Amino acid sequence: MIKTVAIIGAGSIGGTVAFGLLETLFGLKELLLVDMSPDIVQAQATDLQDCAAHDTIVRSATFKEAAKCDLVLLTANVPTQKDEESSEWVSKSIKFIEGITSAMVPLNPAMTFVVATEPVDHLVNKLRKTCSLPADQIFGVGHSSLCDRRFHRWYREMSDASTHTKVNSSQSKPRVDIGCWVIGSGLRPLVIWPKTEKVDDIKSAWPGRTMFSSSAISDKKGDIWYGPSGLVLEAIKVMAGLVSATPMVLCSFVPSLNLCTSFPCLLGPKGVQSHIDLGLTTTEHEELLSSVNTMAQLE
Incomplete structure (x- = not known):
């Protein structure tokens, strides 16, 4: 049963998914938001807590706290720059996911890790090769x-x-x-x-x-x-x-x-x-x- 969820990236997709989870998973104990912007993550957490009809706690969290959850959703990404080559963007995205996973060691071995951002193929492949989770507990929506x-x-x-x-x-x-x-x-x-x-x-x-x-x-x-x-x-x-x-x-x-x-x-x-x-x-x-x-x- 999914009791704790962490969303890394509290922007448009992360906020939309968070709202949907509060309307769907009535047994959810905690919904954690992780974002590089303290203002955005705190504002999102406060706003979402107001719409939590049940006892779900919505709060900002660290990568270490996210690593203990039942489910982690990655919605943050590396923005593309004007005239940037695709290979450069992919390379930066891979370094981005490496930084996230290194900050989350050790991972809850029962966790499912879902990538919901592009380039999803590269990010899922990198997670499979570098993190400790079995391959069937890692997938992406792209x-x-x-x-x-x-x-x-x-x-x-x-x-x-x-x-x-x-x-x-x-x-x-x-x-x-x-x-x-x-x-x-x-x-x-x-x-x-x-x-x-x-x-x-x-x-x-x-x-x-x-x-x-x-x-x-x-x-x-x-x-x-x-x-x-x-x-x-x-x-x-x-x-x-x-x-x-x-x-x-x-x-x-x-x-x-x-x-x-x-x-x-x-x-x-x-x-x-x-x-x-x-x-x-x-x-x-x-x-x-x-x-x-x-x-x-x-x-």
Whole structure:
């Protein structure tokens, strides 16, 4: 059971997720906020405490205190600079996560660590390699997760059908025979179309990767946070047993591929329970590896 949660980064996404948790996890004992800005974190904690309808304590905290929690959410990031190369930003982001994890030693071995900021692939991969947690207790919600949600919505509208078949989670390797997904690195997300007779007609209406662009939002309001926050809250509800497990595209270590990437999986109380066998074709598998290699070249 999730009794204590720490959110590292008390800005737009962190604050939105915190509010959602107070409305969702009624058994939550403590909600800790960690941020580099004392003013922001204190103001957020005070404001959020006013909306805590139950006995949840909301307060600012240190990295050491966060390390003792049942669940840690990383929503802070390294802002990109004008004319900055992607490789430079990735390098700074990796150093950023290294600084955070070094300040949190030792970690609660039962903790689940969720990354909800970009570059999610790199950050999850770095956590897997450097922190003491098992790989299935580390996962991320990023651009591919959001693209997958958008694609499902579009596909349902076009086909007037469910995007997934039922998943038998009692099997050791759950399988989905029909489904559409967006997988791979957030820099190069790949569309995996369902293997159905009607899919060719639907493909003809596909608007392309423009659907995956968030610029229409960020150009007008500066950033996106409701979409990613909603996906994080959905994952936490599953982990808390409040809703039944459904397939989600999350960034995690995929044993069959021996790499970290965004891929459909089922969550359990302690994190990633299993990955779903999509039955990728040889071409799809090669495209996935190419997508991930593009990410790796930036490190």
